[in-house]
Amino acid sequence: MDYIKQIIDFIPVSDQESQDKKIILDYIKKFPHNILLRENDFAHITSSGFIMNKSLDKVLMVHHNIRNTWAWTGGHADGDTDFLHVAIKEAKEETGINTVTALTKxxxxxxxxxxxxxxxxxxYVSAHLHLSVAYVLIASENETLIVKEDENSDVDWFPLDKFTEDYFDVRDVYLYNKLIDRAKQINNDIEFY
Structure with missing residues (x-):
């Protein structure tokens, strides 16, 4: 599927997502030659995977070396237009898990x-923006976890009650709880049909 169509087909559920989607689509039009590459020093597309267990009550996180905090997995598109592939590849590389599927494509x-x-x-990498697309990924808690030392210092499963300002920055709390809510809604929709 065309990566621009994937973004166009995304249905925002908040003013934040509506505005961010508009800006991302505008930026793609202005920089079609390098929007998928890090050589666009100001902003480029990234793809992330919010990895949850099958019962959707835990999230697999990595302790990010650069940010020095627990974070989700993800990475730069680096020219790849299959954003789900990027999210799954990064999830595997950053956590050591072998089997991961998307809750939805x-x-x-x-x-x-x-x-x-x-x-x-x-x-030195100057301040810039990640134009982030994200997926909810599903993995088993029984998978062997491996630290990717050049990117993170730990990998662990977090129960949902940890996604508060006691453990994360307020912006991360908003983002992660949004993803948790989306996963539950998608799962409910799947179970309904």
Whole structure:
């Protein structure tokens, strides 16, 4: 499926998503030659996977080296127009899990996320924006977890009651709880049919 159509087909459920979707589509029109590449220093598309267990009561998180906090998995599109493939590939690479499926093949969240300036592999990366598309992924808690030392320092399952400001930044709490709610709604819709 055409990656622009995937974004167009996403149905926002908040003003934040409506505005972010509009800006992302506008930016794609202005920078079609490098929107999928990191060489666009100001903003580029990323794809993330919010990994939940089958009962949707735990989330698999990684302790991110650069951000120095627990975070979801994901990465740069790097030219790949199959965003679900990117999300699944990154989930496997960052956690060590082997079997992961999408709760739905549709994008479940669109967000513009700020990235502050930082050093990566001995090179300074200026502040920029991630034009984020996200999927809810499902994995088993029985999978063997592996730390990807160049990106994270730990991998662990979190119960849903941890997604509060006691454990996460307020912006992350909003994002992660939005994804938890979406997963439950999608699951209810699947069970209904």
């Amino acid at each position: 549709n994008i479940v969240s669109i967000d513009i996320l700020p990235v502050y300036g930082h050093v990566r592999r001995d090179k």
